[in-house]
Amino acid sequence: MTEPVIRTRGLTKWYGRNRGIEGLDLEVGPGEIVGYLGPNGAGKTTTIRLLLDLIRPSRGSAELFGLDVRRHGADLRRRVGYLPGGLRLYESLSGRELLDYFGGLRGRRDRLLEARLAKRLDLDLTREIRSLSHGTKQKVGLVAALAAAPDLLILDEPTTGLDPLVQIELFELLTEVRGEGRTVFLSSHILPEVERACDRVAFIREGRLVAMEAIAAFKARAVRRVELQFAEPVPAGAFAGLPGVRDVAQDGTTLTCSVTGPVDAVVKEAARHTVVAVTSAEPSLEDLFLAQYREAADAA
Amino acid sequence: MLRSVFGKSVHDLWRPLVAWTLFTAAWPAFYIALYPSIGAVEEMQQLLDAMPPAIRSIFVSEGLDIGSPEGYLNMELFAFVLPLLFMAWTIPVAAGATAGEEERGTLDMLLALPIRRWRVVAGKGAFMVVGTVVLGAGALAGLALGAAAVSVPLDMGKVAAGVVLAGLLALAFGGLALLIGALSGRRMAAIAIPFALSVAAFFVNTLGALVDWLDPWRPVSPFYHYIAGDPLSRGLDPGSALVLVAGAVVAGALAAVAFERRDLAA
Numbered sequence: 151m152t153e154p155v156i157r158t159r160g161l162t163k164w165y166g167r168n169r170g171i172e173g174l175d176l177e178v179g180p181g182e183i184v185g186y187l188g189p190n191g192a193g194k195t196t197t198i199r200l201l202l203d204l205i206r207p208s209r210g211s212a213e214l215f216g217l218d219v220r221r222h223g224a225d226l227r228r229r230v231g232y233l234p235g236g237l238r239l240y241e242s243l244s245g246r247e248l249l250d251y252f253g254g255l256r257g258r259r260d261r262l263l264e265a266r267l268a269k270r271l272d273l274d275l276t277r278e279i280r281s282l283s284h285g286t287k288q289k290v291g292l293v294a295a296l297a298a299a300p301d302l303l304i305l306d307e308p309t310t311g312l313d314p315l316v317q318i319e320l321f322e323l324l325t326e327v328r329g330e331g332r333t334v335f336l337s338s339h340i341l342p343e344v345e346r347a348c349d350r351v352a353f354i355r356e357g358r359l360v361a362m363e364a365i366a367a368f369k370a371r372a373v374r375r376v377e378l379q380f381a382e383p384v385p386a387g388a389f390a391g392l393p394g395v396r397d398v399a400q401d402g403t404t405l406t407c408s409v410t411g412p413v414d415a416v417v418k419e420a421a422r423h424t425v426v427a428v429t430s431a432e433p434s435l436e437d438l439f440l441a442q443y444r445e446a447a448d449a450a
Numbered sequence: 451m452l453r454s455v456f457g458k459s460v461h462d463l464w465r466p467l468v469a470w471t472l473f474t475a476a477w478p479a480f481y482i483a484l485y486p487s488i489g490a491v492e493e494m495q496q497l498l499d500a501m502p503p504a505i506r507s508i509f510v511s512e513g514l515d516i517g518s519p520e521g522y523l524n525m526e527l528f529a530f531v532l533p534l535l536f537m538a539w540t541i542p543v544a545a546g547a548t549a550g551e552e553e554r555g556t557l558d559m560l561l562a563l564p565i566r567r568w569r570v571v572a573g574k575g576a577f578m579v580v581g582t583v584v585l586g587a588g589a590l591a592g593l594a595l596g597a598a599a600v601s602v603p604l605d606m607g608k609v610a611a612g613v614v615l616a617g618l619l620a621l622a623f624g625g626l627a628l629l630i631g632a633l634s635g636r637r638m639a640a641i642a643i644p645f646a647l648s649v650a651a652f653f654v655n656t657l658g659a660l661v662d663w664l665d666p667w668r669p670v671s672p673f674y675h676y677i678a679g680d681p682l683s684r685g686l687d688p689g690s691a692l693v694l695v696a697g698a699v700v701a702g703a704l705a706a707v708a709f710e711r712r713d714l715a716a
C-alpha cells in the first residue's frame with residue numbers, strides 16, 4: 151500500500167481544560183480529496199493547525215508524507231499549501247506583492263501558474279488587499295495556497311465567502327489537483343458543497359472522529375424517505391415487514407416510510423395497488439450526517 | 451524587497467523609520483544649537499548647585515561639568531531623552547514583531563510556509579537593530595551639524611560613545627520586548643512592560659548613586675551600564691557595552707526559543 155499523506159495517531163489537543171480534539175486517528179492517501187466535516191467547535195481547525203505545527207499536541211502524533219510534523223515541520227511544509235480558516239492577509243500589500251513575499255520565503259515561484267489561477271478565479275492581483283471584499287480576499291488566499299503547486303493542500307473552510315460560481319470553479323481546480331496525483335484535505339460544515347467534490351469524508355464531532363468513508367458508500371446506506379399516494383387506503387402492515395423499511399406511517403391514502411438501501415421491495419409491494427404518486431427525496435449528505443451523529447450518540 | 455522577513459519589515463516600516471530618524475536628528479541638533487545662547491551656563495550651574503543632590507544627580511553625573519558642551523548634553527540629552535528616543539523605536543518595533551502579526555492573525559499563513567519560526571524572530575530582530583543603527587547615525591549627524599552651525603567644539607568621539615551605548619541600551623529593552631511578545635503574543639504587554647522597566651531601571655541607577663541601600667543594586671539596571679561609566683567624558687567602556695550587548699542577545703535568543711515552543715493563537 152502507498153504511504154499515507156496524512157496520518158495521525160491518537161492525536162489529542164487540550165487547550166488548558168478545553169477539549170480541542172481527542173484521540174484522533176486519521177489517514178488520508180495520495181490523490182484523494184477528503185472532506186473534513188463537523189459542526190462548529192468540533193475540532194476541525196484544531197486538527198489542521200496541529201498538522202501544520204502551528205500548535206502542539208497534548209498527546210499523540212501527526213505525520214505528513216510519513217514524517218513527524220514536530221520534527222520535520224519546515225521541510226514538510228515545503229510540500230504543503232495552506233489556507234487558514236478565518237483568513238487574515240497583509241492588508242497593505244497587493245495580491246501580487248503577497249505572492250512575491252510568500253514566493254520569496256518559499257524560494258520557489260511560478261508566475262505563470264499564479265496568473266492562471268488568478269484568471270480562473272477572476273482575481274485582480276494588482277489591487278491592494280485592504281480594498282478587496284471578503285470573498286475576494288479569500289480568492290487571494292486560495293491562489294497563495296495553490297500557487298506553490300503543493301503535494302498536499304490543506305484548506306480550512308475554503309468556500310467561506312465565495313459565491314456559488316466561484317465555488318464551482320474552485321472545486322474544478324481541486325479536481326485538477328487530484329488529477330495530478332496531489333492530495334486535498336478540506337474542512338467544511340456545509341455538506342452539499344463538499345459532496346460534489348470529495349472522494350471521502352471524515353466526520354468529526356466533539357473532538358472525535360465519528361466516521362470516515364467514501365461518499366458512495368455513504369449513499370448506499372442512504373435512508374430515503376418515501377411517500378406513496380394510493381387510490382384507496384392500503385394495509386400498512388405489508389410494508390412494515392419489508393427489508394430495510396422503518397417508520398411506516400399512514401394517513402388516509404398516503405403512506406410514508408424510511409427505506410435503507412434499495413427501494414425495490416417497496417416499489418414492488420406498492421405495485422399491487424393503484425399508485426397515484428411516488429415521492430422519494432434523494433437524501434442530502436446533511437441527512438446522512440445527522441443520522442450518523444444520532445447513531446454515534448445512541449451508541450455512546 | 452519583499453523576499454524575506456527582514457525585507458518585509460523594511461517594506462512596512464521604512465517610512466516611520468525615516469520620520470523618526472529625522473526627529474531623532476533634529477532634537478539633539480536643536481539642543482546643541484541652543485547651547486551658546488544659554489550663555490547663562492553659569493546660572494544653570496548655580497541652579498544645579500542649589501538643587502538637593504538627589505534631584506541633581508538625576509541630571510548630571512559626577513564627573514561632568516555642566517559648563518562644557520559635553521556636560522550640557524549629558525544632562526539635557528543623554529540622561530534620559532536620547533535613550534527614550536531610541537527605545538521609542540526598538541520597543542514598539544520588537545513588540546510588534548511576532549505579537550503584532552499574531553494579533554492581526556497573519557502569522558498562520560506565514561508560519562505555514564517552509565520557514566523555521568526562529569528565522570522570523572531573527573529577521574524582525576535584525577530590522578530592529580538596523581533601524582537603531584540608522585537612528586544613532588541620525589542623532590550623531592544632528593549633533594555634529596548643530597554643533598558646527600553654532601561653532602561649538604564637540605568631542606565627537608565621546609559623543610559617539612554615548613550614542614552607541616544609548617543605542618545598545620535601547621536594544622536591550624527592545625530584546626526584552628521581543629521576548630515578551632514571543633512569549634505572550636500580546637503586543638501591548640510587550641510595549642508596556644519594557645517601558646515601565648526602563649523607567650524603574652533609570653531610577654535604580656540614578657537614586658542608587660545617592661541611597662546607600664540601593665547602591666549595590668545599580669549594576670542590575672541597564673542604565674548603570676549605559677551611563678555610569680560617563681561615556682561623554684571617558685569614552686566607550688567595552689565592558690559596559692558588552693553587558694548591554696549580552697542583554698540584547700540573550701533576550702533575543704530567548705525570544706526565538708520561546709517562539710519555537712509556543713502554541714500560536716489562530
Ligand SMILES: Nc1ncnc2c1ncn2[C@@H]1O[C@H](COP(=O)(O)OP(=O)(O)OP(=O)(O)O)[C@@H](O)[C@H]1O
Binds near residue numbers: 169194715
Ligand atoms: N485557543 C483556544 N483556547 C481554548 N479553546 C480553544 C481554542 N481554540 C479552539 N478551542 C476549542 O477547541 C474546540 C475545537 O475548536 P476548533 O476551532 O478546532 O473547531 P472547528 O471544528 O474548527 O469549528 P468551526 O466550524 O467553528 O470552525 C472548541 O470547543 C473550541 O472552543
Ligand SMILES: [Mg+2]
Binds near residue numbers: 196235306
Ligand atoms: Mg474552524
